[in-house]
Amino acid sequence: MPTRRRFTLGLAATALAGAGAYAAGRAFVGRAAAYSTAELSQTAVRAPARDVVVNLMPAPRATALPAFGGPALPLWSFAPGDVFPNVVRMRFGETLVATVENGIPEGQEELTVHWHGVRLPNAEDGVPYLTQKPIPFGARFTYRFTPPDPGTYWFHTHCNTAESIGRGLIGVLIVEGDETRPYDADQLLCLKDWRVGKDGAAGGFLPFLTDSGASKAGTFGALRTVNGAVSPRLALPAGGDVRLRLINVDPTRVPEIGIEGAEAAIVAVDGAGIPPVPFKTWRLGPAMRLDLVVRMPATGGEVRVVDYFAADPVVLSTLVATGETLARGAFDPAPLVRPAIPEPDLAAAERMPFVFSATATGAALGAADGIPFGPLCASEKTFWAINRAPWPNRGHAVLPPPLAELKRGRSYVFELANVTPHVHPIHIHGHTWRVVKSSAGPVIPHFADTVLVAPKERVEVAFVADNPGDWMLHCHIIEHQETGMMGFLRVA
Ligand code: C2O
Ligand code: CU
Numbered sequence: 001m002p003t004r005r006r007f008t009l010g011l012a013a014t015a016l017a018g019a020g021a022y023a024a025g026r027a028f029v030g031r032a033a034a035y036s037t038a039e040l041s042q043t044a045v046r047a048p049a050r051d052v053v054v055n056l057m058p059a060p061r062a063t064a065l066p067a068f069g070g071p072a073l074p075l076w077s078f079a080p081g082d083v084f085p086n087v088v089r090m091r092f093g094e095t096l097v098a099t100v101e102n103g104i105p106e107g108q109e110e111l112t113v114h115w116h117g118v119r120l121p122n123a124e125d126g127v128p129y130l131t132q133k134p135i136p137f138g139a140r141f142t143y144r145f146t147p148p149d150p151g152t153y154w155f156h157t158h159c160n161t162a163e164s165i166g167r168g169l170i171g172v173l174i175v176e177g178d179e180t181r182p183y184d185a186d187q188l189l190c191l192k193d194w195r196v197g198k199d200g201a202a203g204g205f206l207p208f209l210t211d212s213g214a215s216k217a218g219t220f221g222a223l224r225t226v227n228g229a230v231s232p233r234l235a236l237p238a239g240g241d242v243r244l245r246l247i248n249v250d251p252t253r254v255p256e257i258g259i260e261g262a263e264a265a266i267v268a269v270d271g272a273g274i275p276p277v278p279f280k281t282w283r284l285g286p287a288m289r290l291d292l293v294v295r296m297p298a299t300g301g302e303v304r305v306v307d308y309f310a311a312d313p314v315v316l317s318t319l320v321a322t323g324e325t326l327a328r329g330a331f332d333p334a335p336l337v338r339p340a341i342p343e344p345d346l347a348a349a350e351r352m353p354f355v356f357s358a359t360a361t362g363a364a365l366g367a368a369d370g371i372p373f374g375p376l377c378a379s380e381k382t383f384w385a386i387n388r389a390p391w392p393n394r395g396h397a398v399l400p401p402p403l404a405e406l407k408r409g410r411s412y413v414f415e416l417a418n419v420t421p422h423v424h425p426i427h428i429h430g431h432t433w434r435v436v437k438s439s440a441g442p443v444i445p446h447f448a449d450t451v452l453v454a455p456k457e458r459v460e461v462a463f464v465a466d467n468p469g470d471w472m473l474h475c476h477i478i479e480h481q482e483t484g485m486m487g488f489l490r491v492a
Contacts, residue, residue: 036445039275040338042180044150046093054088054096058111058157058169059103065228067194068201076104076169084228085154085172085190085249092150092177099142102135108169110134110159110377113143115173116287117153117271117432117449119341120145122469125429128159128377129399130470130488149340149432150178151271152245152289159377162251162478166195166208166221170249178273181334183293184240184326189305189317190228191248191255191284193221208251214479215383217422218252226305226317238299238321241333243267246290246305251478254285254423254452255307255316262303262319264294265333272432272447273336281308285425285452287476293333298325341432341447344462349411352404356426356453356475357419359383359390359484382484384420386473390484403473403487406465413462418453424480425450428489429471433461450476465491 057079062072064082078086090096102111112134114126124145128134135141147153153173157164172190195206200223213219226232236242244264246257258281265276268291282290294303296319303319359382382390392400406412413436416426427450435448439458453459474486 037274037338037447040273040335042337043340044092044177044337047091047177048093050094051097052088052090052094054098056098056100056113056171057103058100058108063168065225066232067223067225067228067230071201073194073196073201073205074167076108076164076167078169078171084168084192085170087172087174087188089174089176090147092147092175095144095146096173097142097144099140100135101140102137105137108157108160108164109137112141112158113155114158114429115143115145115153115155116427117289118145118173119148119430119432119467122430122467122471125469125471126158127429127472130472134159147175149271150175150337151268151273152247152291153271154247154249154287154289156249158472162209162482165249165251165478166205168192172247174245178268178336179334180337183243183334184237184296184328185242187234187236187242187244187319189226189244189246191246191316192225192250193253194223194225195219195221196223209479209482211381213252214381214483218477218479220252221250224314224316231315231317233318233320235322236296236319237326238296238301238323239326239328240296241328241331242294242296242319244292244294244305246284246292248284248286248288250286252286254283254309254425256281256283256309257290258306258308258313259292259294260304260306261301262294262297263331264292266444267291267293267333267336269446270432270448270450272339272341274444274446276333276335277444283309283452285423285450285476286478287425287427287450288448288452291336294319295328295331295333296321299323339432339447341434342464342466344411344413344434344464346411346413346436346462349413349462351413351415353387353415353417354403354473355387355417355419356424356485357385357388359385377482384475384480384483384485386485386487389487391474391486400487402470402490404489406489406491408468408491409464409466411462411464413460416451416453416459416461418455418457421455423452423454424485425452425476426473427476428463428473430467430469430491431463431465431471433463436460436462468492
């Protein structure tokens with residue numbers, strides 16, 4: 001079988017000088033609120049089978065990103081170079097063969113790589129102790145899987161993750177093959193804040209995990225970036241329909257994304273296509289992805305990607321319309337293909353409550369009768385719990401029992417209830433939920449692997465437990481995950 005290497009280490013982000021007035025958008029009416037993914041008529045076409053071989057070499061590397069303004073910071077990265085993030089692109093139907101060689105001598109001796117959002121076999125899921133032994137410093141491990149869905153995904157470690165993501169050790173995985181008609185451009189916007197203080201990058205990193213942050217909304221970074229730059233200006237084809245792949249890899253921040261100066265539509269959430277809906281705003285919690293199609297204005301016009309969740313909206317990036325203005329007619333963005341995610345049978349589904357709370361004092365910290373395991377990659381403190389059980393709930397040397405045992409092939413409705421004063425982006429491994437409803441009001445129907453649950457909110461998500469194995473369920477505010485808000489489901 002032919003093998004090839006296709007590891008893109010950077011982003012074609014052309015910085016431009018000069019500004020132009022941005023054009024007001026026309027009104028894209030879109031469809032009625034109620035629709036189903038069955039409206040998406042095309043399914044993804046498989047590329048010829050072949051291996052996409054990549055070598056990931058996580059290691060400490062002094063890296064000078066544009067945002068740091070000169071000084072290099074002690075990042076951890078998957079490959080050499082002053083770029084962020086590292087990107088792996090492949091086509092639907094191809095098999096990823098990723099060899100990871102742990103080059104981090106200190107702080108990440110328990111390295112595994114988790115492929116966030118990919119419905120892959122359990123043994124490839126990259127959770128230390130639960131699905132594999134961690135890769136020690138100097139050793140290698142090869143992940144091999146064929147992504148069952150095209151779309152926008154990412155990968156990161158699953159142990160000491162607050163520090164690991166804090167130092168930039170993440171990668172983006174793009175599986176091509178979901179477009180029914182090619183867009184005029186494909187632009188990644190990878191959001192991440194960096195933990196630097198008043199002196200900026202020259203002062204080095206601040207602590208990534210703090211008790212005061214972990215016990216509240218998390219510890220925020222002050223240096224906000226997109227693709228490693230502060231508010232980058234990105235050149236995109238004037239008049240064109242541009243696909244924006246937004247990924248929030250930050251461990252903490254939950255921006256409310258808006259687009260100013262153009263019409264836009266949502267075409268996918270967490271990698272899974274939905275019939276295009278007019279875009280207003282979207283709260284993009286840690287680990288969540290959003291694919292938008294934006295109609296660029298005429299040459300010289302500008303579109304701003306903003307975060308409204310701040311006293312003054314923050315301009316995350318400016319898209320600058322460049323080149324001859326393309327004539328594309330009224331805005332009617334092409335949909336993506338229909339997701340192959342199985343539809344849960346809501347009528348027959350078993351309902352299960354999951355309550356996300358602060359640590360239940362007095363919860364069973366009982367005798368160690370579980371399976372002995374190594375340290376479970378959690379901090380010494382627990383502030384949070386799922387169904388009253390903090391992770392790990394029996395000391396640090398024992399794997400807790402599963403939160404629930406699910407029957408393979410059965411449909412489930414999970415009722416996610418947040419009884420804390422903070423938002424939690426709740427993530428499931430190995431499966432993708434259908435977001436059914438929320439106590440906070442109507443939801444745009446969509447699939448998601450990470451769902452934001454606001455204080456006092458109850459969100460219902462449904463899915464078919466079709467993937468056997470032990471699968472993590474946790475908050476993706478990493479300090480919450482690492483201080484208790486984590487558990488696993490067993491599908492058998
Ligand atoms: Cu993105 Cu369990 O993780
Ligand atoms: Cu949380």
